[in-house]
Amino acid sequence: MILKTLISQLLARPATNRFPAKYMPKSVTHFLTNVQAGKAKIVPPVPVPPKFRGKIAYNREKCIGCQLCIRVCPAQVIQFLPEVKKIRMHVARCTFCAQCVDACPVDALDVSPDFLIADTNRSSKALTVE
Amino acid sequence: MADREKEHNPGIPVVAEKVKVEAPPGEERPAPVPTTYEVPIGPIHPALKEPIRLTFKIEGERIRGVEVRTGFAHRGIELMGTKRNLIQVLYLSERICGICSISHPIAFTLAVEQAAGIEVPARAQYIRVIFSELERIHSHLLWAGVAAHELGFDTLLHLTWKVREKVLDILEELSGNRIDYAIPIFGGVRRDITPEQYPKVGEMIRYYRGLSDELMDAFLRDPSVEARTRGVGVLEPQEAEALCAVGPTARASGLRKDVRQDRPYLVYGDYAVKAITPEDYGLKPLGDVYDKTVVRLLEVGQSLDLIERCLEDMPPGPITSFPKIPALLAHLKKAAGEGLGWHEAPRGEVIHYIRLEGGLDEPSVWKVKAPTYSNLMSWKPMFEDQEIADIPIIAASIDPCICCMDRVHVVREGGEAWVTKEELLKLSWEKTRRLTR
Numbered sequence: 419m420i421l422k423t424l425i426s427q428l429l430a431r432p433a434t435n436r437f438p439a440k441y442m443p444k445s446v447t448h449f450l451t452n453v454q455a456g457k458a459k460i461v462p463p464v465p466v467p468p469k470f471r472g473k474i475a476y477n478r479e480k481c482i483g484c485q486l487c488i489r490v491c492p493a494q495v496i497q498f499l500p501e502v503k504k505i506r507m508h509v510a511r512c513t514f515c516a517q518c519v520d521a522c523p524v525d526a527l528d529v530s531p532d533f534l535i536a537d538t539n540r541s542s543k544a545l546t547v548e
Numbered sequence: 549m550a551d552r553e554k555e556h557n558p559g560i561p562v563v564a565e566k567v568k569v570e571a572p573p574g575e576e577r578p579a580p581v582p583t584t585y586e587v588p589i590g591p592i593h594p595a596l597k598e599p600i601r602l603t604f605k606i607e608g609e610r611i612r613g614v615e616v617r618t619g620f621a622h623r624g625i626e627l628m629g630t631k632r633n634l635i636q637v638l639y640l641s642e643r644i645c646g647i648c649s650i651s652h653p654i655a656f657t658l659a660v661e662q663a664a665g666i667e668v669p670a671r672a673q674y675i676r677v678i679f680s681e682l683e684r685i686h687s688h689l690l691w692a693g694v695a696a697h698e699l700g701f702d703t704l705l706h707l708t709w710k711v712r713e714k715v716l717d718i719l720e721e722l723s724g725n726r727i728d729y730a731i732p733i734f735g736g737v738r739r740d741i742t743p744e745q746y747p748k749v750g751e752m753i754r755y756y757r758g759l760s761d762e763l764m765d766a767f768l769r770d771p772s773v774e775a776r777t778r779g780v781g782v783l784e785p786q787e788a789e790a791l792c793a794v795g796p797t798a799r800a801s802g803l804r805k806d807v808r809q810d811r812p813y814l815v816y817g818d819y820a821v822k823a824i825t826p827e828d829y830g831l832k833p834l835g836d837v838y839d840k841t842v843v844r845l846l847e848v849g850q851s852l853d854l855i856e857r858c859l860e861d862m863p864p865g866p867i868t869s870f871p872k873i874p875a876l877l878a879h880l881k882k883a884a885g886e887g888l889g890w891h892e893a894p895r896g897e898v899i900h901y902i903r904l905e906g907g908l909d910e911p912s913v914w915k916v917k918a919p920t921y922s923n924l925m926s927w928k929p930m931f932e933d934q935e936i937a938d939i940p941i942i943a944a945s946i947d948p949c950i951c952c953m954d955r956v957h958v959v960r961e962g963g964e965a966w967v968t969k970e971e972l973l974k975l976s977w978e979k980t981r982r983l984t985r
Contacts, residue, residue, distance in 0.1 A: 419762035420703055433710050469739070471724035490873060492632070492639035515639050515730040520738060521873040529724065 435464050466531045471514045473532040476547045478504055480526035487518035487527060499548075507547040510540035584612060587936070591620040595940055598950035602943070606936060614931045616924060621951040626914050633909035634660060634734065634880045635873070641900070642728050644916060645952040647690065649728045650676075650683045651893030652916070655900040657732045658813060658889030660911075663904045664734070664880055667869055672736035673814045674862040678749075679723070679731050680891065681851040681858075685756070686715045687894035688844040691947050692767060695841065698940040699776045704766055711759060718752045721745060734876060736868025746859060753852050760849055767841055768829075774838065781930040781942035783835040791925040795896025796847065797946045799825050800840040802833030807892040819857060824850060837945045881909055895919035895947045903983070913983055918952035 427433070438460045443449035452458035466472070483503030488496045493513045497506045519527045537545055585606045591599040599620035605613035625644060629637045641656040642649050654676055661668060668676075689712040696704035716726050722741060723729035731737050741749075767773055783793065788801040798805045806823035808816040824846045826833045833839055870876035884906035891898045896919030903913040923946040930942050967975070 419766050420707060423707060424703065433713075467721040467724070469724045470720070471730075486874065489633065489877070490635045492636040513639060513643075513728070514725060515642075515728070516724070517635060517639065517730070517873075520733075523872075523874075 436461050437463050463534070466533065469529070470531050470533070471516045471529045473509055473530050473535050474507055474512065474516070474518065474547060475528045475530040476505070476507060477526045477528075478548070480524050481505065482524055482526075484523060486521045486523065490517045490521045492517065504548065508541070509535060509545045509547055510537075583607065589939070591617075598948075600948075600950045602939075604931070604936075604939070609935050611931050611934050611936065611939070614928060616927060618924070618950065618954055619956065620954070622954040622956065623951065626916060626955065629914040630910055630912065633877070634904075634911065635877065637911065637914065638733065639730065641916070642730065644918065645893075645949050646727055647687050647949065648683070648893040648895065648898065648918075648952070650679050650731060651891045651898050652900070652918075653732045654680060654814075655889040655891040655898045656902070657734055658891070659887040659900040659902040660734050660880070660889075660904070661887065662889065663885045663887030663902055664883030665885075666735045666879070668814075669736055669866045669869055670815075670863050671740075671865045672867045674858045675737045675739075675741055675867065676732055677814050677816065678741065678855050678858050678862075679719075679729060679737075681854045682715055682719055682722075684851045684894045685848050686712055686719065687947075688848050689715070691844055691894075691944075692763075692841065694944055695777075695837070695941060696767075696773070698944045699773060701773065704770075704773070707766065708763070711756075711763070714752055714755055718749055721748055733868060733870075734880065735870040736866070738868070740867045741859075741862070749855065749859060753856055756848065756852055760845075764845060767845060768838070773841075776938075776941065777837040777841060779834070779836050780934060780938050781837045781945050783926050783930050785833070785835065787929045788835065788926060791929075792922050793896075793926045793946075794922045795893070795919050795947075796840055796843045797896065797923045797926055799823055800833065800843045801835035802827065807890055807897050811890065813890065815858070818861075819854060821850070821854070837941055840945050877909075880904070882906055886913075893919055895949065896923060916955065918949065920946070920949045920953040921955070924948065924953065 438446075438453075439449060439458075440461060449458060453460050481504050483498070483505070485498055485505075487505065488498055492515065493511045495507050495509065495511045496518065497508065499506055514529075516529050519529055535544055539545075587604045587606050588601065589604065590596050590601045601617035601620070603615040603617070604611050605615075625640060629640055632640065638653055638656060641652045644652045660666070689708055693705045693708035693712065696702070696708060719729060720726045722745060723731050723739060731739060783797065783801045785801045785803055788798045788803055793801070793803075794805065802825050804823040804825060806821065807813075808821040809823045812821070824843055826839045826842045828846055829842050831839070831842065870879065883904050886901070886903040889900045889902075897917075898919060899915075899917040901913065901915040902911050905912045926946060927943070930945070931939070934942060
């Protein structure tokens with residue numbers, strides 16, 4: 419079996435998806451800047467299943483400020499803003515259990531398929547949902 | 549004292565210790581003087597995935613003894629658990645182990661459900677069983693790959709892990725995460741398996757059934773794998789029993805020991821799960837690494853059968869008895885009592901003990917026993933008289949998870965402390981008295 423697989427693998431495409439580029443770029447940061455400028459193309463990631471637990475999406479209008487999500491969150495991701503009775507989520511701490519989504523009585527929270535959220539700054543705009 | 553100094557100076561790797569041997573009477577030439585060396589491995593070592601200290605007594609190429617020291621990965625997770633509410637602790641329990649990331653929550657939810665008197669709907673019980681069997685497949689395939697890597701057969705590692713991707717895709721499809729599925733909750737499960745997902749799981753079962761012969765060929769009928777695993781790391785059945793080994797480690801020695809068979813829980817009782825030993829493969833159990841491979845590969849097949857039957861028998865209905873989280877939180881706050889939950893994780897038996905006080909969000913006691921804690925003792929007889937080159941595969945053969953197991957670390961006066969057996973016993977009595985009051 420091993421020989422057979424080895425030989426067929428020589429001719430076939432790699433078993434893994436070559437993300438984000440077919441060959442390792444000399445500088446990933448430079449490559450990603452090029453992608454943003456539209457000069458280079460990114461190899462798309464493997465599509466995620468429909469109910470994938472990605473970055474939490476927050477609907478600020480629906481939120482009633484009941485703080486139930488803060489009570490069930492295991493990682494203390496959610497900060498309450500008492501002046502406006504809304505929440506702020508620090509996604510860098512999130513464990514993607516989506517318990518807050520289950521707990522929310524008004525469906526203000528939802529999981530999104532977005533998982534490309536790595537950042538060097540943990541309080542960057544992309545990692546703060548409010 | 550000298551031993552302790554050695555312990556604190558791991559910089560000197562090899563300590564020679566000459567043992568005098570009397571020449572047998574009637575012979576002029578004295579017998580060669582055997583020399584034992586001490587080879588410390590860890591706590592930080594390239595061959596180790598997790599921090600643990602193994603000190604081997606080596607004579608030539610043979611291991612004459614091993615001393616295991618743990619406590620380097622103690623995270624204080626039980627104490628953290630007593631400072632959070634039960635729903636938060638559930639996700640903490642999931643993170644005790646990355647591979648057994650449904651075994652610990654299932655044992656934990658079973659314990660809390662017993663303490664709080666919560667019923668679990670039938671469909672939720674089936675879904676829990678399906679997830680734990682999927683996890684068993686992924687864990688055993690992961691172990692098989694690691695074992696191949698420890699043997700130096702990296703082609704087989706990559707092949708096994710390529711095959712393993714399929715079950716991870718199914719877990720991602722069903723739960724939304726590849727690991728840390730966050731599926732069980734007190735009183736049920738959080739996600740249903742929808743009719744559209746049934747064919748995908750069925751396809752996965754067919755994929756693995758089609759591959760089972762080839763995987764068996766690659767692992768069990770391969771001359772190089774057999775040469776490296778046959779007769780290596782033998783654990784006799786009497787020793788396995790005396791040292792309370794659990795899971796595949798015990799079953800490979802011929803003990804028919806499985807929580808799903810001995811104390812059925814969830815819906816395992818309906819399926820009369822039988823513990824698998826190498827006898828089911830037509831071999832006399834020896835308890836070596838080969839037998840452990842046999843048991844794990846056969847268990848993949850057993851899990852496939854269980855998943856298939858569960859999918860057929862799964863009744864429609866609700867998946868949780870508490871659809872609203874505030875109601876669940878209120879019920880858990882009122883609940884008082886103690887509960888014990890157990891589960892057959894891929895590595896063996898997991899036990900969670902919980903004590904709830906009425907009117908408190910947090911549990912007052914949370915105790916976890918991970919399978920590696922039981923299996924670690926069996927290293928001693930397994931390493932006896934083996935070669936140095938076999939250390940990695942023997943160590944890996946019990947599928948150790950060090951951070952699951954580290955529960956105690958004694959610190960006194962700001963530094964590390966040494967505890968004798970008597971002191972440890974006294975500490976244990978004191979704690980039991982404190983808990984039982």
